[in-house]
Amino acid sequence: MQVIADALNISKNSVSQALSGKDGVSEETRQLIIQTAKRFGYTYAQPYKNKADGPLRSIALLASEYAFSQRSFFGEIYLAIERECSKHGLTMHIQPVDSTMCSELTLPPILQNESVQGILILSHISNDYINKVLETGIPTVLIDHHHPRIQTDCVLTNNRFGSFEAVQYLICLGCRSIGFVGNISFSPSYYERLQGYLWALEDAMLPVEPKWILNDIAEDAGKIIERLSGMEAQPDAWFCANDALGFLLTSSLQQLGLRIPDEISICSFDNGQLSQITIPATTTVDIDLKNYGKRALEQLLWRMNHQAEPFMEILLPTKLIVRHSTRAPQ
Incomplete structure (x- = not known):
């Protein structure tokens, strides 16, 4: 300026x-x-003008069909947003984005006619599609997703710090060899959790063993047990990018005759239902999903009134939940 x-x-x-x-x-x-x-080649937030007479009191919640199907995680965030909308007298319009809409960059009618005052985008759709949404000029906040090519507010989990704390806990138990499991190409969150894992090893001056970093593996029991079976030895502990991987890893190691946690400790991330029903129950990193929804709506309401202010990334804290899948190695 x-x-x-x-x-x-x-x-x-x-x-x-x-x-x-x-x-x-x-x-x-x-x-x-x-x-x-x-x-001069500068870009800036375009001022948004409601087309309807008077202030609108409605927002849109966009997400992929996959995200809406994940009821144990994104479903809780959605319910929290719904509760917060009720407190503020807002109507929330749910809009799934299917693969055709995503590939063709087709916006739903509710955005094309600008009949909502703000937009929340839950998790990842595609960067191109999100930028297409931003072109409407309607104030938008991303939930659990960000990217350098996307210029808008984001509410995120502090994945690096959460992972650092989890791996540090394993190290404090006496674990000196720790593996990582998670497909980092699936989500920026998983990549950040890998960074937190590596940071903790570096901080403790422990070596990084590439053979124990499974950063391209899908959430598939067959593929996981295949990779584990091909290993000459197992680390003292595994850190998993989410609870589903923790559940599958526990099952696979048990099928190979290994005892959890007597021979190997396992820690995961999200504190979802799978971490609680796994036997033994999994030590995990908890995310306050209710706070996620509350903070996202607060930021959207703020953005509606401060459209010229710089965009922000808001990192929400995590908490380590210690259960029975971790213990000092024998």
């Missing part, structure tokens, strides 16, 4: 008012500022 102000010999405040759609500058000056911003 200062560069544009200097070029036009006007105040930085005038540039801010023009680009945010506020009063205080003439239309002629506003257009000159917008043209100068484009000429």
